[in-house]
Amino acid sequence: MELRYTxxxxxxxxxxxxxxxxxxxxxxxxxVSEGRALARAxxxxxxxxxxxxxxxxxxxxxxxxxxxxxxxxxYIFVEELQANAVPQPLGFNVTMVGPVIATFGxxxxxxxxxxxxxxxxxxxxxxxxxxxxxxDLASLKTTARREGEHFIVNGQKTWTTLGQYADxxxxxxxxxxxxxxxxxxxxxxxxxxxxxITVRPIITIDGGHEVNEVFFDEVKVxxxxxxxxxxxxxxxxxxxxxNERIGIARIGxxxxxxxxxxxxxxxxxxxxxxxxxxxxxRRRLAWSEIELKALEIxxxxxxxxxxxxxxxxxxxxxxxxKIKGSEIQQQATQLLMDVAGPYAAPRPDRNEDGLNLxxxxxxxxxxxxxxxxxxxxxxxxxGSNEIQRNIIAKAFLGL
Amino acid sequence: xxxxxxxxxxxxxxxxNRFVSDRYGDFEKRKAYRAEPRGYAAxxxxxxxxxxxxxxxxxxxxxxFGGGPVETxxxxxxxxxxxxxxxxxxxxxxxxxxxxxxxxxxxLLAQVAAGEVTLAFAHQERQARHDLHDIATTARRDGDAYxxxxxxxxxxxxxxxxxxxxxxxxxxxxxxxxxxxxFLLDPATQGxxxxxxxxxxxxxAAEIVLxxxxxxxxxxxxxxxxxxxxxxxIAALCAEALGAMETLRDLTxxxxxxxxxxxxxxxxxxALQHRAADMxxxxxxxxxxxxxxxxxxxxxxxAARATALSAAKALIGRLADQLGKDAIQxxxxxxxxxxxxxxxxxxxxxxxxxxxxxTDHHLRRVVAAGGLPE
Numbered sequence: 001m002e003l004r005y006t007x008x009x010x011x012x013x014x015x016x017x018x019x020x021x022x023x024x025x026x027x028x029x030x031x032v033s034e035g036r037a038l039a040r041a042x043x044x045x046x047x048x049x050x051x052x053x054x055x056x057x058x059x060x061x062x063x064x065x066x067x068x069x070x071x072x073x074x075y076i077f078v079e080e081l082q083a084n085a086v087p088q089p090l091g092f093n094v095t096m097v098g099p100v101i102a103t104f105g106x107x108x109x110x111x112x113x114x115x116x117x118x119x120x121x122x123x124x125x126x127x128x129x130x131x132x133x134x135x136d137l138a139s140l141k142t143t144a145r146r147e148g149e150h151f152i153v154n155g156q157k158t159w160t161t162l163g164q165y166a167d168x169x170x171x172x173x174x175x176x177x178x179x180x181x182x183x184x185x186x187x188x189x190x191x192x193x194x195x196x197i198t199v200r201p202i203i204t205i206d207g208g209h210e211v212n213e214v215f216f217d218e219v220k221v222x223x224x225x226x227x228x229x230x231x232x233x234x235x236x237x238x239x240x241x242x243n244e245r246i247g248i249a250r251i252g253x254x255x256x257x258x259x260x261x262x263x264x265x266x267x268x269x270x271x272x273x274x275x276x277x278x279x280x281x282r283r284r285l286a287w288s289e290i291e292l293k294a295l296e297i298x299x300x301x302x303x304x305x306x307x308x309x310x311x312x313x314x315x316x317x318x319x320x321x322k323i324k325g326s327e328i329q330q331q332a333t334q335l336l337m338d339v340a341g342p343y344a345a346p347r348p349d350r351n352e353d354g355l356n357l358x359x360x361x362x363x364x365x366x367x368x369x370x371x372x373x374x375x376x377x378x379x380x381x382x383g384s385n386e387i388q389r390n391i392i393a394k395a396f397l398g399l
Numbered sequence: 400x401x402x403x404x405x406x407x408x409x410x411x412x413x414x415x416n417r418f419v420s421d422r423y424g425d426f427e428k429r430k431a432y433r434a435e436p437r438g439y440a441a442x443x444x445x446x447x448x449x450x451x452x453x454x455x456x457x458x459x460x461x462x463x464f465g466g467g468p469v470e471t472x473x474x475x476x477x478x479x480x481x482x483x484x485x486x487x488x489x490x491x492x493x494x495x496x497x498x499x500x501x502x503x504x505x506x507l508l509a510q511v512a513a514g515e516v517t518l519a520f521a522h523q524e525r526q527a528r529h530d531l532h533d534i535a536t537t538a539r540r541d542g543d544a545y546x547x548x549x550x551x552x553x554x555x556x557x558x559x560x561x562x563x564x565x566x567x568x569x570x571x572x573x574x575x576x577x578x579x580x581x582f583l584l585d586p587a588t589q590g591x592x593x594x595x596x597x598x599x600x601x602x603x604a605a606e607i608v609l610x611x612x613x614x615x616x617x618x619x620x621x622x623x624x625x626x627x628x629x630x631x632x633i634a635a636l637c638a639e640a641l642g643a644m645e646t647l648r649d650l651t652x653x654x655x656x657x658x659x660x661x662x663x664x665x666x667x668x669x670a671l672q673h674r675a676a677d678m679x680x681x682x683x684x685x686x687x688x689x690x691x692x693x694x695x696x697x698x699x700x701x702a703a704r705a706t707a708l709s710a711a712k713a714l715i716g717r718l719a720d721q722l723g724k725d726a727i728q729x730x731x732x733x734x735x736x737x738x739x740x741x742x743x744x745x746x747x748x749x750x751x752x753x754x755x756x757x758t759d760h761h762l763r764r765v766v767a768a769g770g771l772p773e
Contacts, residue, residue, distance in 0.1 A: 001401065001402055001403070001404065001469050001693070001694065002400060002401045002694070003400065003689065003691070003694045003695075004400065005400050006400070009400065070402055081566065113599065115671075135759075160607065163417075164572035169592045220642055240665070262770065279766065281592045282764055283762060284769070285764070286762055286765045286766045286770060288772050289710075289770050290710045290713060290714045290765065291684070291714065291761075293688070293691060293710060293771055294684040294685075294688045294691070294714055295684065295687070296687075297687035297688070297690060297691055298683055298684060298686075298687045300400060300402070301402050301686075303400075304401065304402040304403070305401065305402075316679060317683070319676075320679070320680050320683050320684075324680060358728075386673070388676075389672065389673040389676035389677070390672065390673075390676075390678070391667075392671070392676035392679055393666075393673065393675055393676045394672075396679060397652045397672075397675055397676065397679060398652070398656065399652065399655060399656065399666040399667070399671075399672045399675060
């Protein structure tokens, strides 16, 4: 039993760290660190740099640009990305639709989509949730009916993250209205420029435009854009959602954030000293750090176990990582807001990059409250924490 | 990074687990063990000696197992699962931990390993609460022996221990870090008064008064050694708590599946399912932290080691507290009975939290260190 990395693992980590710190523009990393919204160009710039170095899609099959890395190396990669405030390669591309196409897609689909998906020349959005299908995703109603060489898609998707930038959207659609819930769903790829698609922004409580509603009105989708078999979409969606449990808890990110909280607390005046001198504040921070340490080891145990466990076998760890990871992420954003104190309140106008110009209080402080507001999402999306508890109770405790 | 056990460690775990399920699987037996003259089963202690468990930390060339914190973790986890009452922590983790590092005493080490002699560590004093350097008991030289005066409290296993290791001051004021030494005491010596008693969790302890009691010097200026061995005891307690927590969780989940109310198993109610799920989350986090404790207790940087062990004790304390209370609540009335197992696990977890520093104490230490070591 050994917690520390081997010399080779340390060398691997240091090489990545050096690359991230020198190659990814500092301004982009600063925005990530402060929890500010990124512009489309920031994502693209960052992913193209990773892609050029062969680092955008390490989890893909080697023939499509993946790396033959061990689970530990993959883990180190994700941790270092987060700990150095590098924007993660777009998840919709890299951990969601890419692996689905690479695993279940036709050869034509692979050749057509995978290179642009890796380089972010194609920006993907995820079309799963609907107004009536949240936690109960299988109750989705968007339909695709076959007409000759096309599917005709009608319905509405929602919570479509960064859909305003998307070139394509991968959707779960109902292709057999007579079939029971999970059956009769298919996985299709839709060009966002197709007539009949309308994107409407949803402004969230942090004031940001991160999510959207997407409406489909008699949208003609070529039949060749069906992925895999008709009515097997639910299986592909499950594959997609279980694909990436490394990184779900965002431990590297929270570590970086708590280190920042500590630094800023030591710089932020409070009476005769600084915020850091407040023992109650430091107790709360210590709890978050301790819980994060436990979760980090839980995560490492999951990574180590991947060497011996079949990848598709369910285990409770992803639910545990999701529950605790989201709770600690939320604690970290709250601590950051508390450091800002009264100067968390000012809400200056934003320019198109989401930057407040000029800042009212300390330069970082105006992003703290919106981040706290925004991060309420992490215990809701990707299967709410209550759904995760249902999963643990049913699948692992046998209740 | 590696979480696999070696073949030897797996064999050790298997044999300890078998021992605990054989001897403690039937909970009624525990009551009988406690009724024996020493408050635990002499036969169990001999069996542990035969299995080599009492020589676990001794080097192989001295007939030991050469075991480190991971081996101790495996044993203590099993002890936690069975609510084992034999004085393993007192004799092996604390007693041998101090004795083998203090040096000398090869015959005594062999007797302990053979199960012929048990040990206890008399450190705690009433005023000190959790501060290891707060020692009022004094020692003075008299010929080639030393004479001890003072009072020690809640000495684990101290009522029946055959030899007692005493922390006392050769110099300095009550709260000085320097001047604390370790002495080996035969409790039959004149000037030693022991008042033995049961603890709330079914173990045994003693108040020990020393009035001119003669003892042999084991180690001078021993506070760093005491801190190391107490950190090892904390790692061991984390593992014991983990074993108890997992067993209590399983007991609770089984009960939710069998207890019928409103015409169905109460485990079908989501309010209870979610609390059971939280118990699983808690035990997984506790397991991670017990591993962290086992690995960090070997760290050569004493400050980093201490902070890490405090973090482990604090978090496991908090998790164990919540899990214990939830286990009672989810069971309902049955867990309030002396006859049923769950309450005994709850009580053991509650007492573990108070040993060697409670959650508040350890959190304060993490805060004082400015956070966890890198």
